[in-house]
Amino acid sequence: MEFFARTGRNTIDGITRIGRASVMFWGAIVARPRPMKSIPLTIKQMYVVGVQSLLIILVSGLFIGMVMGLQGYTVLVNYGAEESLGPMVALSLLRELGPVVTALLFAGRAGSALTAEIGLMKATEQLSSLEMMAVDPLRQVIAPRLWAGILTMPMLALIFSAIGILGGHLVGVDWLGVDAGSYWSIMQSAVDLNEDIMNGVIKSVVFAIVVTWIAVFNGYDSIPTSEGISKATTQTVVHSSLAVLGLDFVLTAVMFGTE
Amino acid sequence: MKNLVEIKNLTFKRGDRTIYHDISMSIPEGKTTAIMGPSGIGKTTMLRLIGGQLKPDSGDVLFAGKSIPGMNRAQLYACRRHMSMLFQSGALFTEMSVFDNVAFPLREHSHLSEDVIRTIVLLKLQAVGLRGAEKLLPSELSGGMARRAALARAIALDPRLIMYDEPFAGQDPISMGVLVKLIKDLNDALNLTSIVVTHDVTEVLTIADYIYIIAEKQVIGEGTPEQIKNSDSALVQQFLRGDADGPVPFHYPVDDISSALLGS
Amino acid sequence: MNSRKMEIAVGLFVSLAVAAFLMLALKVADQGMQGSGETYELFAKFDNIGGLKARSAVKVGGVIIGRVDSISLDKDDFTPVVKLVVSQEYGDFPDTSSVSILTSGLLGEQYVGFQPGFSFDGVDTLKPGDFIEDTKSALVLEDLIGQFLFSRNDE
Numbered sequence: 001m002e003f004f005a006r007t008g009r010n011t012i013d014g015i016t017r018i019g020r021a022s023v024m025f026w027g028a029i030v031a032r033p034r035p036m037k038s039i040p041l042t043i044k045q046m047y048v049v050g051v052q053s054l055l056i057i058l059v060s061g062l063f064i065g066m067v068m069g070l071q072g073y074t075v076l077v078n079y080g081a082e083e084s085l086g087p088m089v090a091l092s093l094l095r096e097l098g099p100v101v102t103a104l105l106f107a108g109r110a111g112s113a114l115t116a117e118i119g120l121m122k123a124t125e126q127l128s129s130l131e132m133m134a135v136d137p138l139r140q141v142i143a144p145r146l147w148a149g150i151l152t153m154p155m156l157a158l159i160f161s162a163i164g165i166l167g168g169h170l171v172g173v174d175w176l177g178v179d180a181g182s183y184w185s186i187m188q189s190a191v192d193l194n195e196d197i198m199n200g201v202i203k204s205v206v207f208a209i210v211v212t213w214i215a216v217f218n219g220y221d222s223i224p225t226s227e228g229i230s231k232a233t234t235q236t237v238v239h240s241s242l243a244v245l246g247l248d249f250v251l252t253a254v255m256f257g258t259e
Numbered sequence: 260m261k262n263l264v265e266i267k268n269l270t271f272k273r274g275d276r277t278i279y280h281d282i283s284m285s286i287p288e289g290k291t292t293a294i295m296g297p298s299g300i301g302k303t304t305m306l307r308l309i310g311g312q313l314k315p316d317s318g319d320v321l322f323a324g325k326s327i328p329g330m331n332r333a334q335l336y337a338c339r340r341h342m343s344m345l346f347q348s349g350a351l352f353t354e355m356s357v358f359d360n361v362a363f364p365l366r367e368h369s370h371l372s373e374d375v376i377r378t379i380v381l382l383k384l385q386a387v388g389l390r391g392a393e394k395l396l397p398s399e400l401s402g403g404m405a406r407r408a409a410l411a412r413a414i415a416l417d418p419r420l421i422m423y424d425e426p427f428a429g430q431d432p433i434s435m436g437v438l439v440k441l442i443k444d445l446n447d448a449l450n451l452t453s454i455v456v457t458h459d460v461t462e463v464l465t466i467a468d469y470i471y472i473i474a475e476k477q478v479i480g481e482g483t484p485e486q487i488k489n490s491d492s493a494l495v496q497q498f499l500r501g502d503a504d505g506p507v508p509f510h511y512p513v514d515d516i517s518s519a520l521l522g523s
Numbered sequence: 524m525n526s527r528k529m530e531i532a533v534g535l536f537v538s539l540a541v542a543a544f545l546m547l548a549l550k551v552a553d554q555g556m557q558g559s560g561e562t563y564e565l566f567a568k569f570d571n572i573g574g575l576k577a578r579s580a581v582k583v584g585g586v587i588i589g590r591v592d593s594i595s596l597d598k599d600d601f602t603p604v605v606k607l608v609v610s611q612e613y614g615d616f617p618d619t620s621s622v623s624i625l626t627s628g629l630l631g632e633q634y635v636g637f638q639p640g641f642s643f644d645g646v647d648t649l650k651p652g653d654f655i656e657d658t659k660s661a662l663v664l665e666d667l668i669g670q671f672l673f674s675r676n677d678e
Contacts (some may be wrong), residue, residue, distance in 0.1 A: 016332065037384075045483065102336040120353075124348050124349075124350055124353070125347070125348050125350040126350050126351075126352055126353070128307075128344075128346065128350065129344065129350035130344050131310075131312055131339075132312070132339060132342070132343060132344045133339070133343065133363070133364050133368075134311050134336040134337070134339040134340050134367075135370065137365075138337075212353050
């Protein structure tokens, strides 16, 4: 009996949370936009979530590209097909690793910071105080952060893929001696702008919305104590990582499954 | 004398717990009214009810004759421009300098030029004695200074009502003295209406014109400081003197210790 | 950090993202060649298309002149029909031209190899929508092995 009661309680909790999250999203993004004030605030947040995540994205992108160059080469060279290293690196990055790893890194780097920051603003009564100053915290605090996350993550994913392909080139071509011409040309014949690059971007936009939404909502809905905030921060990383991996399967099945 | 805020037969519940039951108060315009009571009885909740952040389960809150719970969002926001609240922590925006914090409500709600805003902000900072600290970040301020900066921000738009949430909590005697003086001066100079929520008895008796003491979901005593001091209510006297035991028991409700330890 | 520096940093960040996108679009997907300019369609019937797919390349002597647009099955004689989209700048192939399905490398992608025929008087050029008559099917490994075993049995 206790088991069913708990399941029921958790289901109801989950649904009400989704409801509150939707109300927050609606209030922040859809209702009453005011571009003149939002744009400078959004640029500031793009700096915080985008520019400050750039280094980790560049470094991880480069290393993942290099690892794929190395691993791909050792497998492909057995079949005399090391020329196919280019498309292997490029397609894996553009279709999967770029969007997915960027989203996971973003959740850990920027998402947790967003949750903690908003949770702290709540704990120190900054959100209440905005309300008492007749300023809607959804528009002043939540909306710029949501927009910044949604805009920057696809950009980070593109940068990640590009640097990864260069990393693959570095290992495959410069160190292991794959022919540079065939690295690029076979890649070019295998990669399609709409099919591969744009689908990757679409994936990344979906992940951006989900991760930023989860991060911002967890902060906004956190219990304003130190345990509450640390729990919310952990939840952001766990929930958004799971959501990204789950959604990735669904999106991959829809985009590439029926070829 | 006109009342700026009136609380009429208000009942407020949080979940199953009743915070206030059928409580009524009136806050006269231009005076300093103190709301006192032991910790944890929802004094801050009362301020949030007046500010419209919470809605009462029954009863009404009137601000300048208009019902706060009955307002829609736009009306409420318009109404809030005439009130401001000094939060316990100060609630300064951590990423902005003191100057920008004080300028924030002006930039949001007035269409004044940056020059005029600068003049107003410096005047307000001068009033709280922090003009020299305009470039500091909130993290660089001491607790008392942060509260003074927040006070400058609270009076930036010249509100009619200002609500102080535990302004003296955790302050050293000097900061406390500064804050007492500021609240008093501001009230006299700007003809503000103030509501001070606190449990610091001595400070309140010096600044308040009228005092409400809340306990047990009800107003248990009210009057001018003189009347309160001479109150014959045991509960009020316990609160004023700070007795450990009395009508508010020392023990959290529990069964008798001898039966708990020795078995019944 | 003042807002001016922040704006510059965000501007640089966005430019970097645009540069990454351009690199991916131009250098990795090679959008420079295709998609731009006029094209025309040709059809070819094969007995077996092997692993040919839509978007496979059409090459003349290694130069890409177009792509496979779609593959369908003729309802009357049940043979695969491949629709080729060829860039307008490579026009006027004689209708004695032949196409074959080839493989790049041992395990590589399959593509359509286009062999321009000799042109002399009395030979028409291929016009948009024409069928190329002379086609060679894909080499299917199983068939090859079968033929090989069969010919050994003969000996």
